[in-house]
Amino acid sequence: MLKICGNNIYWKRKFQKGTLIKSDNSAEFYPDVLEGDFYDGWICPGLVNAHCHLELSHLKKLAYEVKGKGMAFFIEWIQNVRNQFLDSQNSEIQHTLIDFQKEGTFFIGDICNSLITKPIKDANQKFYFRNFWEVFGLNPEISDDKWSSILENAKYLNAFVSLHAPYSCSKNLIEKVHDLYPTLQSIHLTESQEEIEYFAEEYSKLADVFLKMGIPSEFLNQKLPYSEAILSEKTQQYILVHNVFIDLLKIPKKIFETCYFCICPTSNLFLHNQTISPEFIHSFKDKICLGTDSYASNLELSIINEMNYLIPLKLNNEEIVMMATINGYKALLISDFILHKYQNLVHLYEKNQKFQTQVLCG
Numbered sequence: 001m002l003k004i005c006g007n008n009i010y011w012k013r014k015f016q017k018g019t020l021i022k023s024d025n026s027a028e029f030y031p032d033v034l035e036g037d038f039y040d041g042w043i044c045p046g047l048v049n050a051h052c053h054l055e056l057s058h059l060k061k062l063a064y065e066v067k068g069k070g071m072a073f074f075i076e077w078i079q080n081v082r083n084q085f086l087d088s089q090n091s092e093i094q095h096t097l098i099d100f101q102k103e104g105t106f107f108i109g110d111i112c113n114s115l116i117t118k119p120i121k122d123a124n125q126k127f128y129f130r131n132f133w134e135v136f137g138l139n140p141e142i143s144d145d146k147w148s149s150i151l152e153n154a155k156y157l158n159a160f161v162s163l164h165a166p167y168s169c170s171k172n173l174i175e176k177v178h179d180l181y182p183t184l185q186s187i188h189l190t191e192s193q194e195e196i197e198y199f200a201e202e203y204s205k206l207a208d209v210f211l212k213m214g215i216p217s218e219f220l221n222q223k224l225p226y227s228e229a230i231l232s233e234k235t236q237q238y239i240l241v242h243n244v245f246i247d248l249l250k251i252p253k254k255i256f257e258t259c260y261f262c263i264c265p266t267s268n269l270f271l272h273n274q275t276i277s278p279e280f281i282h283s284f285k286d287k288i289c290l291g292t293d294s295y296a297s298n299l300e301l302s303i304i305n306e307m308n309y310l311i312p313l314k315l316n317n318e319e320i321v322m323m324a325t326i327n328g329y330k331a332l333l334i335s336d337f338i339l340h341k342y343q344n345l346v347h348l349y350e351k352n353q354k355f356q357t358q359v360l361c362g
């Protein structure tokens, strides 16, 4: 049994002052009472990585090849390298999870293009995974077989079907996904300047890459005008990922009200040498959660790193902690029932201008 107290203990959707008594099967909270071991900082059920791609963990050794190269290069590169080092894929995914556990990141929004992570997730019950079955394709023809396999795979992974990004999906695919009336979608949005150019200009680096990959030019001509096409009011909530070049005027009002912005600054800086503006972060701090993206575009998948990146931007510590915890729980639709079902407890504190964690149980 643990008896701990502090000024900021997560209980019922907020951080509160009080004492938490926790055993394997139950947790009780006494507000305003301070008894037991006192912890400075914050106690929470775990940090949230709201956006990663666990299944790309085996590309860790190759990520240096894309440093600063941008989106068009990345898209072509990943087609070529995706199947390298597949024999180490399982063990690299395990290593990623061990690192998450060490820093107390127990809630993961994971983008899936294959079923490879399923047995690993089943065997790692300390984590809660919010899976997204990601779809893309510029071919307007989607056969019934292809569509049923999308639905089957999503069901097998207990995942929400999600569109990849505005530049990679045909109108037909977008409409088919919207017709599912999804509860939650996680979509890559305006990660790079190249995406903006793709929609604004006839010739662009992204269009070049698509043609080089053998995508017929008539599919590219059908491109939709920017992001609003991919956002539907039929979807209850969105996690918009990256948002580096977002034009908020193009986000429908109803969608803006319920969406969360997942930012991945260290990945953006690694791949594009550019990331989200401090002004955006300050303006929408209550809607921001944190992600790392994958080992194909980042050297470390660490939410503590993302938090430490934010310190010099003059946010206060509480605001950064909220982005790594409560905003992430809300973005991934994680209820208190789930938070308490996962028996993790993480002590998060700040020392010498850096966030640190200590896992108390989990």
Ligand SMILES: [Zn+2]
Pocket: 051, 052, 053, 111, 188, 241, 293, 294
């Ligand atoms: Zn991503």
